[in-house]
Amino acid sequence: MLSYAGKKIVITGAYSGIGAALLTLLRDLGAEDITVLDLKAPEQPVARFIETDMGNPVAIDSAAAAIGEGVDVLFNNAGIAATRPAEQVMRVNLMGLKRLTEHLLPTMNSGGAVVNTASTAGNQWPDNLTVIMELLGISSWDEAVAWIHDHAEVIADGYFFSKQAVQVYTMLASRPAIRRGVRMNSICPSPVDTPLLPEFRQTMSDAIIDWAIAEGAGRVATADDMARALIFLGSDLASYVNGVNLLVDGGFTAAMATGQAQLPTQAAS
Numbered sequence: 001m002l003s004y005a006g007k008k009i010v011i012t013g014a015y016s017g018i019g020a021a022l023l024t025l026l027r028d029l030g031a032e033d034i035t036v037l038d039l040k041a042p043e044q045p046v047a048r049f050i051e052t053d054m055g056n057p058v059a060i061d062s063a064a065a066a067i068g069e070g071v072d073v074l075f076n077n078a079g080i081a082a083t084r085p086a087e088q089v090m091r092v093n094l095m096g097l098k099r100l101t102e103h104l105l106p107t108m109n110s111g112g113a114v115v116n117t118a119s120t121a122g123n124q125w126p127d128n129l130t131v132i133m134e135l136l137g138i139s140s141w142d143e144a145v146a147w148i149h150d151h152a153e154v155i156a157d158g159y160f161f162s163k164q165a166v167q168v169y170t171m172l173a174s175r176p177a178i179r180r181g182v183r184m185n186s187i188c189p190s191p192v193d194t195p196l197l198p199e200f201r202q203t204m205s206d207a208i209i210d211w212a213i214a215e216g217a218g219r220v221a222t223a224d225d226m227a228r229a230l231i232f233l234g235s236d237l238a239s240y241v242n243g244v245n246l247l248v249d250g251g252f253t254a255a256m257a258t259g260q261a262q263l264p265t266q267a268a269s
């Protein structure tokens with residue numbers, strides 16, 4: 001059930017961090033037909049690397065054409081922090097993910113899975129559900145970019161909003177996907193020790209990141225912790241799991257929801 005042997009697999013963002021850890025586990029589990037889409041070539045050998053900027057629709061279209069039909073598992077993992085401009089964050093974290101999925105999903109094999117890397121940073125999606133649904137309903141790339149500029153206030157630095165939208169997209173797209181036998185889920189990590197973490201420290205502050213780590217499992221997550229959850233959702237072990245945004249946060253959200261953890265300002269008062 002856990003084997004990836006014989007499966008056609010696509011991963012975005014596998015040069016470093018979570019995606020690189022995922023690549024290691026996939027290869028351990030027998031995967032051979034792995035295509036990586038990234039700006040940088042992965043250090044581990046893969047069947048195919050297609051240099052792709054996941055924020056560029058032309059590059060995504062051409063990568064999707066090269067990948068072709070019959071994908072079994074798509075891991076949409078590439079993402080950037082709000083150290084970059086909000087439009088770019090939205091393009092890479094949300095729009096590119098959605099575009100690649102829409103290309104590949106219609107010909108994915110029944111029994112397959114799409115697994116997105118969202119974030120606990122997207123947990124507040126109910127606050128913005130109406131506007132997120134509006135954005136997800138726009139099919140033209142240029143119109144979506146224009147929409148983003150028109151909604152600069154709600155989008156703010158782009159990171160939280162993009163991850164909220166990935167969580168909503170996971171639920172929204174999971175229904176048509178399962179009608180053709182493909183599951184769609186996401187993982188929602190809390191802080192993970194990857195090259196991206198210093199950028200989150202810069203945009204969100206050390207205090208917030210250290211607090212989220214302390215109130216969760218009490219240790220920072222490793223890329224391998226996340227890769228294991230991705231492996232589960234992409235495998236036949238998760239055969240009836242669909243439309244789920246799986247918290248992989250060491251219990252951080254649970255502690256918040258049950259009043260066992262408080263915002264740093266509340267804790268201080």
Ligand SMILES: NC(=O)c1ccc[n+]([C@@H]2O[C@H](COP(=O)([O-])OP(=O)(O)OC[C@H]3O[C@@H](n4cnc5c(N)ncnc54)[C@H](O)[C@@H]3O)[C@@H](O)[C@H]2O)c1
Binds near residue numbers: 039092118119190194
């Ligand atoms: N590290 C954390 O604390 C954390 C927490 C929650 C969610 N996440 C999410 O996990 C995912 C993986 O991030 P990570 O922490 O492993 O960081 P990372 O920077 O190590 O990995 C990101 C990967 O995406 C690639 N990438 C970046 N921009 C790209 C682009 N425009 N086109 C194609 N590929 C691109 C990078 O080269 C890299 O391989 C991201 O979606 C991130 O938002 C990370």
